[in-house]
Amino acid sequence: MYEDTQRRELLQRLLEQSPYRRKLRGQEEDIARVALKNVSVCKALDRVLADPDYASSGRIHRRRLAASVATINHLFEWVYFASDSFVERARRG
């Protein structure tokens, strides 16, 4: 079990590495708020935080933690596609 501050920091770091980082700029606080209430996202964050490489050096082992990182990236993707700005743009065609 990790503190929300640790999870929040990791989440922010992953967001910065996400392909949706520019599109989600300005929504970091809301994303963190929703993410930290979500059970599956918190479990994924905790798995990364518990990883020995991350704990010692802050390095995210992409292969070993692929599933956990994918979960969090799916969250970012969902937020982007559920945003009003995407929907308005898509409606315009």
Next chain:
Amino acid sequence: MDDRVHDYVVVGTGAGGGIVAHQLAKAGLDVLSVEQGKRLPSDYFTNRNPPGARKDWGIRPDSAFPGNPRDAIFNHELFADTETRSSSRSAERAFLSYQVMELGGLQNLWNAVSVRFAPQDFSGWPVGYADLAEHYAATEKLITVCGAQDNIPSLPDGCFIPAKPLREADRIISDAIEGMKRPDTYVIANRKAIETRSDRANACAQIGICTSGCMVDAVYRFPTRLLPEIEQLPNYRLVTGMKAIRLERRPGDAEIEALICRDTTSGEEVRIRGRRFILAAGAIETPRLLFNSRDDAAPNGLANSSGAVGRYLQDNAKVALSTSLLKLWGKPASSDIGFADRLLILSKDTLTDGSEFSFCGHMIHTVIDTPYYLEGLQAVPAALRPWLARKLFNSYVTLALFAPGDPDPENRLTPSADRDRFGVPQVDITYRYSARTLERLERIERFIRKALRRASGTLLYGAPDRPGTGIHYAGTCRMSALPQDGVVDRNLRAHDHPNLYICDGSTLPTLPDKHLTLTIMTLANRLAHHLAAEAPARPAQAVREMADFRAQ
């Protein structure tokens, strides 16, 4: 609150409560409506960014990633949370119960589908279609239902204003289903309580999804349509922010004497006295109120000598599948994005035991505010997904079809040890799909898959049904001819208490495949006329208004 004894105390302002209060007040009778929630500001829905108003992008604490948050469409900020709603936190493991505890209730977010039950749908009820026909007509006119005369035996026609024109997506789906050439299958213009006449100030402007709340008040709601007609009447009063906790009676007396409430602002307990009490708080809250009203002579709750209060909980289980239609690829986006479901679909199938069942639902095509289609794009490289999603966006359709309810006495509400934030005991829910329901859902899914493929559907995305997401709750204070079999009689009067009535979905003994709201409102209309006929002589003007209304 003063110490008056009100002639009629109506708990709840949703589908049933709104109609019965309006009709009684128009008849000149003394009515007090008691509502737990507040009146929403007139600009509440206009402040929402179109097209939707999903709370937290539809993401719930239990939404799963990867994959799609399946119940995203139901994550609206108006839905009561675990601290406010009637059911306990643990109840949602078995059954998700959705409530809006503000003035107007669930109708603040309802889809407005308004269809009559057919005569055969009343099998086993102590009332029949003939008892309700004139009240169906009166209610349809009161709430303005759009539709067309379709002459279908299983779906009686009504008193309609014009239906909305079909779009290209509607015609593609309609042709596909008609091409399946199944018997007793119909695809017709949807029937909804929406103002479609373009010369009206609140005409539907097709700018949003009905279930997000209507920005132009085209969708019928009690606060915007009927309340303005009665709230200035000297014989009508509405009190909001007043949570009903329990009913009280004098010891040894069957009659209810008072409704005990908690002022949600001050926290004080308030005692409201009345001559007749009408509970219209919904199929989850009304039984809860009865349980919490237990006394020494009724240890299992008031109106519960039969043991039926809380039992026979029903909902319409559903299957919803979505796809992108190849026939719509490359077509320009439609500016007509609202009133998403223009089609009503009805059909039948047969189970392995030889029994037939009907199912009913609609096709939804509009701007999507939660990206349920994402799972289907996972095979596409991430860099291309936004482009492809935009290209396909206007080609998505969903078919959502409902199965009939399954009246099982063991699907039930029971008193809980948990309490809400007002300190009022909640209810636990026990609920399980029967084998018959599961087989029905399987058949419905097969129908939808075939229809969507015929319509040029590409990847199909399923929304697994979770119990409670039909939001058509019924059965928990069922009507019955005999007191030992139910809670209320054919006139919705409690068998155990001569001055207690119930007027919401809880009174429906069975639930057909069709949406139940119009029938709830029709029963409310009938109840009001019944009570008005029993009432002592009233002002001549009110009598004329009632007669004029019945003659329409």
